[in-house]
């Protein structure tokens with residue numbers, strides 16, 4: 001490998017199947033989420049047949065959240081997890097919905113306010129790689145369907161580790177690698193043929209949904225992500241496959 | 256540990272949550288009965304279910320999850336116990352018979368029971384809307400038997416709480432004792448099955464041998 005190639009590799013990353021400059025990925029991802037924000041919830045229900053709600057419930061159950069806890073819902077988008085956490089931590093607790101994208105945050109804020117959830121939620125525009133919080137702040141951090149969009153995942157995991165309290169836990173809910181070949185094939189067909197068409201029809205935005213399908217395939221598989229969490233300092237890291245490994249929930253502790 | 260998990264648990268919790276809150280919205284004094292329960296957490300362990308059902312109230316809504324850490328009150332029992340519940344039986348009796356365990360503040364269980372009393376829920380049609388007809392059919396087969404018993408159990412919880420409070424806590428079996436006992440029972444079951452298999456194998460071998468013997472004898476007879 002020539003020094004120039006090496007240099008290129010260090011500065012490049014994936015945007016779906018394309019290789020792009022690291023500095024470019026963030027703005028491209030931003031473009032996708034500015035564009036899907038308004039239709040995001042409807043599309044989520046449509047694309048996953050509503051199952052994303054159960055995956056999120058599973059995450060809440062696995063979080064062990066208690067009244068009074070301080071929770072960070074990172075890459076929280078339109079705030080599904082925030083809504084549940086806010087009710088479970090109660091008035092003595094606090095939830096921070098953080099996202100890099102102002103359009104997603106705005107949709108989230110409006111939705112939660114409409115549902116009367118105001119008292120213990122704060123909204124922060126932030127990049128997962130450089131979290132603007134003090135060390136040892138949160139009891140729980142969740143990042144649901146967000147990590148694959150982050151340019152430097154290792155840096156983001158280190159940043160999450162830093163702001164977690166000792167004894168706190170991180171839960172990463174993300175698309176992963178289906179365990180069975182057959183499921184994998186059906187899922188590929190669905191995501192590359194049906195999903196972008198649905199995106200085109202309903203959200204008038206096939207390209208963004210093509211990116212989403214590609215980014216899912218480029219995301220590290222279960223064991224690789226587990227290793228990455230360990231490298232960032234997390235301990236007792238485990239994962240559970242949901243829906244045949246289409247999605248996995250990783251959990252790790254900071255001690 | 257990496258294993259695959261089905262989401263039935265979350266589906267059931269989500270259905271229960273929707274049904275309870277709908278019934279609360281329709282009932283006259285539904286949400287009023289929730290005031291004393293704000294942020295109070297009741298966890299119910301039904302042996303047959305294999306996971307806890309956790310109820311917590313926030314802003315006049317009931318949330319149903321499987322979160323079981325540090326509840327204000329936890330009830331351990333089984334559907335079997337509730338179905339077999341006799342009208343004259345009291346909670347304390349069940350506790351003495353190790354069929355029910357209440358840990359924590361029983362007033363919370365009592366208040367949840369009060370709230371449940373105010374709700375009129377047609378479980379069969381409501382559940383079918385959420386989880387489909389087939390699982391509902393199976394569930395309602397069971398819940399038909401359970402329905403009136405549950406009503407009775409609710410009354411017992413309301414009536415017996417004071418009596419229970421003065422009862423000595425050591426009567427109550429702990430969940431770890433129950434778990435250890437369950438483990439012993441399943442181990443015993445496995446042993447019995449192994450022994451049974453052996454019996455069957457021996458029986459088969461004996462049968463084979465005697466039928467061969469019979470064939471040899473009858474051959475001998477016919478040639479003689």
Ligand SMILES: C[S@@+](CC[C@H](N)C(=O)[O-])C[C@H]1O[C@@H](n2cnc3c(N)ncnc32)[C@H](O)[C@@H]1O
Nearest residue numbers: 033075076077100101104127128144145146149
């Ligand atoms: C697929 S959405 C998931 C939203 C929500 N968590 C959910 O599960 O419905 C992904 C979110 O990640 C956000 N995101 C992407 N890159 C990010 C980064 N570097 N830091 C924080 N958020 C980011 C996007 O703006 C988007 O809202």
